[in-house]
Amino acid sequence: MNNSVELKDGIENIETENPVLKFLKSVFKGKPSLEKRRARAGYVFVLPFILGVLLIYLPLLIDSVWLSMSEVNAANKTITFVGFEHYVDAFSTSGFTAAFLAGLQQLIFEVPAIIVFSLFIAVVLNNKMLGRAAFRAIFFLPVIVSTGIMETLNAADAVSSESGEGINDGTQNNSAEIISMLDVQQLFASMKVGGELVTYVVDLVNNVYNIINYSGVQMLIFLAGLQSISPSIYEACQIEGATGWETFWKITFPMISPMILVNAIYTVIDSFTRSTNPAMAFIRRQFDGGSFSSATAMSWMYFLVVALVLVVVAAIVSSFVFYQRRD
Amino acid sequence: MDSTKPVITKESKNRISVDYEGKLSFKERLMKKIQSSHTWIKVVVSVLKFILMLGVSYVILFPFFSKIAGSFMARQDVVDATVSLIPKNWSLATYTAIMVDNKYWLAFLNTLLLSLLCALIQTFVACLIGYGISKFKFKGNKLIMAVVIVTMIIPHSTLEYAMLQRFTSFDIAHVMSTQQPGILELLLGWIPGWKGIELINTFWPFLILSIGGIGFKNGLYIYMMRQFFKGVPDELEESAYVDGSGTFRTFLQIILPLSVPMMITIFLFAFSWQWTDQFYTQLFYRGSDSMKIWSMVDVVRIPSSLVDKNFAGRAIYENVIKNTAGIMIVAPLIIMYLFCQKYLVQGIERSGLVG
Numbered sequence: 001m002n003n004s005v006e007l008k009d010g011i012e013n014i015e016t017e018n019p020v021l022k023f024l025k026s027v028f029k030g031k032p033s034l035e036k037r038r039a040r041a042g043y044v045f046v047l048p049f050i051l052g053v054l055l056i057y058l059p060l061l062i063d064s065v066w067l068s069m070s071e072v073n074a075a076n077k078t079i080t081f082v083g084f085e086h087y088v089d090a091f092s093t094s095g096f097t098a099a100f101l102a103g104l105q106q107l108i109f110e111v112p113a114i115i116v117f118s119l120f121i122a123v124v125l126n127n128k129m130l131g132r133a134a135f136r137a138i139f140f141l142p143v144i145v146s147t148g149i150m151e152t153l154n155a156a157d158a159v160s161s162e163s164g165e166g167i168n169d170g171t172q173n174n175s176a177e178i179i180s181m182l183d184v185q186q187l188f189a190s191m192k193v194g195g196e197l198v199t200y201v202v203d204l205v206n207n208v209y210n211i212i213n214y215s216g217v218q219m220l221i222f223l224a225g226l227q228s229i230s231p232s233i234y235e236a237c238q239i240e241g242a243t244g245w246e247t248f249w250k251i252t253f254p255m256i257s258p259m260i261l262v263n264a265i266y267t268v269i270d271s272f273t274r275s276t277n278p279a280m281a282f283i284r285r286q287f288d289g290g291s292f293s294s295a296t297a298m299s300w301m302y303f304l305v306v307a308l309v310l311v312v313v314a315a316i317v318s319s320f321v322f323y324q325r326r327d
Numbered sequence: 328m329d330s331t332k333p334v335i336t337k338e339s340k341n342r343i344s345v346d347y348e349g350k351l352s353f354k355e356r357l358m359k360k361i362q363s364s365h366t367w368i369k370v371v372v373s374v375l376k377f378i379l380m381l382g383v384s385y386v387i388l389f390p391f392f393s394k395i396a397g398s399f400m401a402r403q404d405v406v407d408a409t410v411s412l413i414p415k416n417w418s419l420a421t422y423t424a425i426m427v428d429n430k431y432w433l434a435f436l437n438t439l440l441l442s443l444l445c446a447l448i449q450t451f452v453a454c455l456i457g458y459g460i461s462k463f464k465f466k467g468n469k470l471i472m473a474v475v476i477v478t479m480i481i482p483h484s485t486l487e488y489a490m491l492q493r494f495t496s497f498d499i500a501h502v503m504s505t506q507q508p509g510i511l512e513l514l515l516g517w518i519p520g521w522k523g524i525e526l527i528n529t530f531w532p533f534l535i536l537s538i539g540g541i542g543f544k545n546g547l548y549i550y551m552m553r554q555f556f557k558g559v560p561d562e563l564e565e566s567a568y569v570d571g572s573g574t575f576r577t578f579l580q581i582i583l584p585l586s587v588p589m590m591i592t593i594f595l596f597a598f599s600w601q602w603t604d605q606f607y608t609q610l611f612y613r614g615s616d617s618m619k620i621w622s623m624v625d626v627v628r629i630p631s632s633l634v635d636k637n638f639a640g641r642a643i644y645e646n647v648i649k650n651t652a653g654i655m656i657v658a659p660l661i662i663m664y665l666f667c668q669k670y671l672v673q674g675i676e677r678s679g680l681v682g
Contacts, residue, residue, distance in 0.1 A: 035464075041574040042463025046471055049456045049549070052539015053474055055500045055510075056493075061481075063489035066504040079503075121383070130377055137668045138384045144595065144664045145657045148603030149627060153653040154390065160646050212386055223672070266547075273482045275606065283484050292488045299485040306480060 068297035086297035095282060096298065100305065103272070103279030107309065110211065111267050113204055115260060118215040122222035123252065143216030154213075155276045214270065218263045225259035226252070254322035264317045265310060272306045391654070398422065398651035405647055406640035421633070421651045428630030430621055431655060438602055438623045439659075441530055446598035448537040449545055450590050456540050457552025458578060462564070472553070479546030483606055491610060494532045496523025528620050532611045533601075543607055544600055548593045555589045556582070591670040599660045627652045 043050075070081045090096050125136055146154065204211070229252065237247045271277065275284065279302055286295035333347040351359070360366050393412065397405070401416035409415075425431050460472055492503065501509025501523075508516060515521060526532050536542035540549060559582065567577040583590075605624050612619045619625075629645050638644060664671075 038463055038574070039465035042459050042465040042468070044575075045455050045459025045463065045578075048452050048538060049471065049475070049540040052536075052541045053478075056535065056539050057478065057541045059500060059502045060486050060489045060493060063492065063503045064486050066502075067488050067492070124376055124380065129373060129380075131380075133669075135380045135384060136672055137665075138387055140668065140671060141661070141664065142387060144599040144660055145603075147600055148605050149623060149656055150603055150653055152605065153627070153649060157390070157646070157650065160642070209386055209390070212383060220672075269480055280482065280484060287484065287487060296485065296488045299482055299487075303481055303485055306482065310480065 064296055065300065067293055068300055070293060072293055086294040087301060090294060090298050090301065099278045099282035103277050106277060107268065107271050109203060110271050111264060113211050114215050114218060114267050115263055117211055118218035118263065119222050121215070122219050122226055126223060126226040139219060140216050142213040146213045151276060218267060221263055222256065222259055225256045229255045257321045258323060261314065261317045261321050264313050268310055268313050394650040394654050397647040398654055400647065402644060405644050421648055424630035424633050425626065425652050425655060428632055429626045429628060429652065431626055433621045434623050434626050437620055441533060442598050442601040444530065445533050445537050445542065445601045446594050448534065449542060449548060449597045450594045452538060452540045453545065453548035453552045453593055454583070454586065454590060456549050458556050458582060461553045461556040475546050475549050478541055487610060494526045494611060497526045498523045528612055528614065528618065533607065543604060548597065551593060552589065555586060559585065588670055588673045591667060595667050595671055602660055603656065623656050626656060
């Protein structure tokens with residue numbers, strides 16, 4: 001204590017001209033306020049991330065943009081700047097636009113299906129039922145297991161089972177479809193719904209394995225959300241005589257809607273950056289083919305598409321999100 | 328009049344039995360219950376629910392069954408149309424071939440070490456950053472959260488080429504397009520022939536990315552930790568401060584023990600996603616087989632002793648071998664999951680991942 005007071009006095013005497021000493025003075029000027037100290041502690045906690053971004057991630061980003069705009073000569077290791085050439089050329093690469101559109105299409109198909117499915121399962125698993133613990137364990141298994149290497153293997157399996165190149169496991173039939181288009185068409189014919197819906201439903205059923213596999217994290221997030229709804233609201237509903245259906249739409253759905261936003265964003269990111277996405281697979285083939293620069297250019301364009309879709313999805317979903325007043 | 332008053336016969340924490348006048352006997356009450364439609368609807372709904380869940384579980388588990396079944400089949404079973412799921416000639420040849428020819432145990436050790444290191448670092452770093460963002464007010468707080476989200480959105484293939492360049496000749500804060508030297512070059516540039524440190528085929532690229540919180544899916548971990556800490560009441564820390572505990576001591580002694588379930592969840596994610604990762608592993612471990620670090624990605628290939636170009640069912644057989652390799656890769660994860668899965672659900676449920 002005494003030391004710092006002396007130091008402070010000493011600095012004040014010669015403070016007039018030197019800016020460095022002025023700074024020192026501000027540092028040693030007694031104890032900073034609690035707020036300032038808290039802010040300083042906050043910086044210490046996020047320091048790894050700040051350093052990681054500034055020293056590693058940002059240079060990587062800049063390098064990546066630059067590499068996408070230059071031609072690399074592997075033989076004599078020279079790099080020449082070519083501007084937006086790779087970006088323009090990408091459109092004339094065969095299969096580029098098709099792959100992007102296929103990626104988008106998959107997204108439009110998957111996101112609603114995954115969200116509805118995971119919400120449904122989360123609601124069912126949230127209530128008491130026979131064997132709930134076991135079902136939970138099974139449902140979250142794909143989160144842990146079916147990523148990376150297994151995902152690729154499963155995708156390869158799906159292709160080979162269509163061409164009959166798997167072991168006979170009793171699931172193969174002639175059409176390799178769980179339900180046939182014809183059955184559904186007959187079912188929907190009398191209902192006067194469009195052909196798009198028919199294809200959607202057929203795709204949905206035939207892709208049920210993928211949809212279940214990609215819903216793990218979303219289910220967890222929904223379960224967490226459901227757990228946080230106060231049981232007293234449900235009690236009040238019951239006393240007022242609401243049915244389960246009404247309770248779901250009037251209580252559960254609004255209360256869970258912030259989670260729907262989170263999940264929609266997560267699903268979009270996950271669906272876009274998955275290695276089995278057609279666009280990602282296309283970019284991967286470009287990399288493996290050795291055209292690094294143009295592949296990087298393509299993935300930058302792809303990132304822009306992802307960002308755009310995210311903004312659109314977030315805007316659509318957040319328009320019906322209900323926020324309970326907290327704090 | 329005393330007899331009309333209900334009498335409590337037994338009372339426990341969540342059950343109470345009351346005797347009152349005109350109370351029906353147990354048998355009569357059971358009959359009434361069976362006759363009411365409410366009970367029946369309840370039973371039917373729960374049975375339907377159970378069947379539905381069973382069906383979905385079947386869809387999830389069936390590929391594993393089929394993979395496991397195929398892995399025990401001898402070669403002639405694979406093409407035998409009369410064999411479905413249960414092998415006629417049991418054989419461990421596929422397993423032994425993968426263990427010996429594909430050096431499974433080497434890959435296992437390498438991947439175990441890397442996944443443990445990465446998962447531990449990533450969990451701790453995510454904890455630090457999540458705590459910093461959620462509990463402290465400082466300039467740029469929101470910006471940092473936004474950057475976390477951006478690191479999640481940018482597809483990793485975007486940075487693939489730049490990362491390859493960066494880690495073949497590593498330097499800190501070095502940007503290729505400007506000719507400015509990086510920090511390491513300033514320090515070590517006097518060494519003749521300095522070209523940066525080559526970090527390909529070492530653990531370092533993974534560790535560096537993990538320490539910075541910018542590795543694979545780290546954005547998600549940071550986000551989850553932040554949501555968790557948001558749900559931890561401020562009063563807890565305030566009382567610790569009042570008792571004279573500093574910020575970091577409070578973090579280590581109060582906050583960290585509290586967040587163990589969530590940390591286990593994140594550890595589980597980080598560990599298993601690193602374990603089955605292909606992208607970063609193939610990017611940072613490269614070169615010929617003798618040069619590169621052997622990892623799980625290299626286990627998925629056809630063992631040289633099982634290659635038979637004259638075998639009619641070659642395509643099916645190779646598929647079965649690859650699936651067996653897949654089963655061997657995820658088997659440790661499944662065992663780990665069986666022990667930890669209750670923490671996974673608990674961690675998420677307590678996290679208050681909301682908002």
